[in-house]
Amino acid sequence: MSRPISDDLWAPRPLPEGGAFHCRFGPLEFWLRRVDTDLILHLRRDAAQEIICLVDDALPPTDVKAGERFTYEGPLEQVRAIPMLPDRSIVVRPENALKVLNGQKTQFFVSIPLMIRVELVGKNESDAMPVTDLITAVMSNTWFGDTMGGELCYALKTTAKHRLDTVTRRKWRAICPVTVVNQSEKSLDLQRICVQSKHLGCYSGETLLWANAVEVTHRAEKEELQVQFAQEAPVFEKISRQLSEPREPVKKSFLRRGLSGFRMFAHI
Amino acid sequence: MINTLYPIFANVDAEWVTPGRVETVIRVAFLLFIVLPLVWAAARTAGRFIEKRYTAHLSLMVRKAITYGGSVLILIMVLSDLGFKLTPLLGAAGIMGIAIGFAAQTTLSNFISGLFLITEKPFAIGDVITVGDTTGMVLSIDLMSVKVRLFDNRFVRIPSSQLIQREFINNTRFPIRRLDINVSVAYKENVAKVRDVLKDVADRNPHCLDEPAPLIIFLKYGDSGLEFLFAVWALRTDFLALRNSIMQEVKDAFDKENIEIPFPHRTLYTGAATEPFPIRLVSGEKEPVPVGVSTAPAAEQADAGGKEGAQEAARG
Numbered sequence: 022m023s024r025p026i027s028d029d030l031w032a033p034r035p036l037p038e039g040g041a042f043h044c045r046f047g048p049l050e051f052w053l054r055r056v057d058t059d060l061i062l063h064l065r066r067d068a069a070q071e072i073i074c075l076v077d078d079a080l081p082p083t084d085v086k087a088g089e090r091f092t093y094e095g096p097l098e099q100v101r102a103i104p105m106l107p108d109r110s111i112v113v114r115p116e117n118a119l120k121v122l123n124g125q126k127t128q129f130f131v132s133i134p135l136m137i138r139v140e141l142v143g144k145n146e147s148d149a150m151p152v153t154d155l156i157t158a159v160m161s162n163t164w165f166g167d168t169m170g171g172e173l174c175y176a177l178k179t180t181a182k183h184r185l186d187t188v189t190r191r192k193w194r195a196i197c198p199v200t201v202v203n204q205s206e207k208s209l210d211l212q213r214i215c216v217q218s219k220h221l222g223c224y225s226g227e228t229l230l231w232a233n234a235v236e237v238t239h240r241a242e243k244e245e246l247q248v249q250f251a252q253e254a255p256v257f258e259k260i261s262r263q264l265s266e267p268r269e270p271v272k273k274s275f276l277r278r279g280l281s282g283f284r285m286f287a288h289i
Numbered sequence: 290m291i292n293t294l295y296p297i298f299a300n301v302d303a304e305w306v307t308p309g310r311v312e313t314v315i316r317v318a319f320l321l322f323i324v325l326p327l328v329w330a331a332a333r334t335a336g337r338f339i340e341k342r343y344t345a346h347l348s349l350m351v352r353k354a355i356t357y358g359g360s361v362l363i364l365i366m367v368l369s370d371l372g373f374k375l376t377p378l379l380g381a382a383g384i385m386g387i388a389i390g391f392a393a394q395t396t397l398s399n400f401i402s403g404l405f406l407i408t409e410k411p412f413a414i415g416d417v418i419t420v421g422d423t424t425g426m427v428l429s430i431d432l433m434s435v436k437v438r439l440f441d442n443r444f445v446r447i448p449s450s451q452l453i454q455r456e457f458i459n460n461t462r463f464p465i466r467r468l469d470i471n472v473s474v475a476y477k478e479n480v481a482k483v484r485d486v487l488k489d490v491a492d493r494n495p496h497c498l499d500e501p502a503p504l505i506i507f508l509k510y511g512d513s514g515l516e517f518l519f520a521v522w523a524l525r526t527d528f529l530a531l532r533n534s535i536m537q538e539v540k541d542a543f544d545k546e547n548i549e550i551p552f553p554h555r556t557l558y559t560g561a562a563t564e565p566f567p568i569r570l571v572s573g574e575k576e577p578v579p580v581g582v583s584t585a586p587a588a589e590q591a592d593a594g595g596k597e598g599a600q601e602a603a604r605g
Binding site: 162170173 | 499
């Protein structure tokens with residue numbers, strides 16, 4: 022059993038002049054230094070797996086070059102990291118290509134690398150100013166849809182698992198439960214799944230981070246899929262609190278159009 | 290109101306200034322200085338509105354239609370107010386139209402082609418098109434011509450009729466593009482290994498899309514080596530970056546794996562598969578040396594000659 026994730030990890034920390042906000046989330050490690058009126062980001066990606074978040078005056082190693090710079094003149098004096106689901110949809114394959122028989126349903130657990138939003142906050146935490154979004158694990162680009170229209174997505178190298186205990190458990194990834202219901206008269210060939218992660222929030226569980234559950238219903242071959250993004254936290258673990266909201270909340274009008282928002286198709 | 294404006298015309302010839310004329314002047318001034326700018330402003334506003342909701346192309350068309358249509362209408366009203374009789378003018382315009390039509394067939398052809406281009410919409414403003422040897426970004430689509438900016442910042446006007454008559458390519462119509470690379474390797478190389486190396490190159494390149502999956506097709510036994518088509522997909526915005534990076538990466542990967550990229554070879558054949566090609570030394574006492582078997586002595590001789598030459602040069 023993994024150790025619980027401390028909620029303290031996501032707490033705001035004062036960032037004094039000359040100080041550096043140092044975080045490590047799996048392969049991603051970064052320092053945000055405050056120098057005069059600038060915030061300077063140092064970034065590297067190595068194989069470290071632990072997660073830390075602290076403020077100190079230690080400089081980043083000399084081999085980690087300064088990257089982006091942000092102007093900053095206050096008045097927000099604190100800095101924090103927030104885990105968010107990626108800004109693009111995620112395409113994942115089931116561990117085995119399978120057909121969902123008519124009238125049946127199946128559940129998958131998708132482990133999605135998180136994006137870390139670095140933001141400045143005031144004494145009142147609602148005064149927040151996002152600085153940058155950093156993906157924890159670099160994923161390759163993929164295209165979902167035909168070559169004349171479709172969507173640019175991130176491709177997951179790991180597969181969607183049927184059993185929760187076989188899911189890749191990392192503290193810098195969120196688990197998204199996906200249920201596929203086939204209400205059509207024919208079996209549904211399931212080869213790739215596209216999860217629109219911009220509609221998912223992030224929750225802190227006892228040992229893992231979670232995303233809202235998604236249920237997709239297939240009614241007929243030519244009909245679009247009906248998608249439901251759960252509004253509440255997933256139920257597979259005790260949830261302590263919601264860490265971030267979805268980037269784009271699902272609107273009523275979206276639901277109608279969003280039937281194609283979560284799609285599956287037989288790969289050609 | 291007209292009476293109040295009489296003092297303005299105080300210095301004008303008194304016989305010319307009549308209430309009717311003053312009214313005409315006011316109406317003409319109103320049309321030219323109030324209504325005409327309003328029409329232009331309306332065209333701009335409508336253009337902005339349509340650009341936000343629809344396309345830049347449609348916006349441009351509506352803007353021009355309102356501007357030109359409104360301006361012509363106001364011109365006709367002004368001419369009518371000034372006492373010009375428009376019936377003979379329009380009649381003359383009709384006759385002139387036929388005469389001009391015969392005289393300007395090319396122009397007419399461009400005009401009609403422009404109408405087809407506008408309705409068919411094979412490209413839009415901002416698309417990158419290739420017409421013959423010309424590749425550039427579409428700046429405007431007018432009735433007579435399409436204006437294109439080349440990538441070296443030159444301006445090209447392509448008559449609409451040319452675009453209707455000949456084939457052209459819209460490079461940016463679809464969101465993703467495929468880059469086809471012809472790769473050739475020596476006959477001695479292992480085909481499966483070449484495939485693996487190319488697949489690995491595609492996997493590692495950040496601009497290359499996972500799906501649609503890269504294609505590696507063994508095309509043919511070429512003159513100098515085995516020929517493959519290596520086709521990878523990228524976002525159209527990443528296309529140039531992909532082309533620049535992946536070509537170098539293929540070369541680097543082949544160098545690392547000791548896969549030979551062949552260049553055209555010519556094998557001299559003496560008529561027997563195993564017999565070496567005999568050569569005879571013009572001077573010297575050695576026996577004929579078969580090519581490819583005893584090249585080392587020749588190389589040594591060349592080296593020795595080179596060293597002697599260098600020594601001579603140093604002495605000199």
